[in-house]
Amino acid sequence: AQSVAQPEDQVNVAEGNPLTVKCTYSVSGNPYLFWYVQYPNRGLQFLLKYITGDNLVKGSYGFEAEFNKSQTSFHLKKPSALVSDSALYFCAVRASGSARQLTFGSGTQLTVLP
C-alpha cells in the first residue's frame, strides 16, 4: 500500500521569506510524486511532478520540490513567498506501473503573512 504524510497541518511564513511544505511518502517501487494546490471553493491545481531524473523539480508559480530517495521525501519550496500563495497544499503519490489513482496527504494550510 502507498501512503503520504504531511506532518504540518499549518505553515505560516512572512511574505518575502522562503517557504517549505513537507511531504514524506511510502510506496513499493519507484514513486511518481505530485504537488497540488487548492484555493477556497476550487478544485485542485497541478503544481509540479517528479517522475525520474533531476531531484530538483521546477513547477508553476515559482514553486519547486526536492526529491530525496533516501529520506523518502518530496518537500515543496519557494524562495520568496507571496500573500497570494496562501492556500491548501496537497502532496500525492502513486507507484510506477501501478493503478493510476493518486494517494493524497492530508494537506497543509499555508498562510503567508503580509
Add this chain to the structure above:
Amino acid sequence: KAGVTQTPRYLIKTRGQQVTLSCSPISGHRSVSWYQQTPGQGLQFLFEYFSETQRNKGNFPGRFSGRQFSNSRSEMNVSTLELGDSALYLCASSSGQGDVNEQFFGPGTRLTVL
C-alpha cells in the same frame, strides 16, 4: 483548451435519496477519475474510467457507482444517501495513456445531505 467541468456545482439532498453528478473532461482526455474530499477523511479515490471501462476502484461501498460515455464524459451516482456522504466530489481527467500524466481537476460538486 477548456478545463474540466462539473455539474452541478452545489446539491442539497436528503437521506435516502440518490444523486447523479456529471463531469466533462478536457478535450482529448480519455481517463476520468473521481475523488471524495471531506474534512475528516481528506481526499479519497473513488474510481477511474478509461474508454468507457472502469479501470480502478477505491474502497467505497456499492452505493457509489459511475460510468463513462463514448465522448469521455462521466457520471457518478450515489444511491441511498447517508449524512456521511456530504462532501466535495472532485473529478479529474488525464490523457490516460502512458504512465506519468498528471491529472487535471474540476472545481468539484459540493453535496450536502440533510
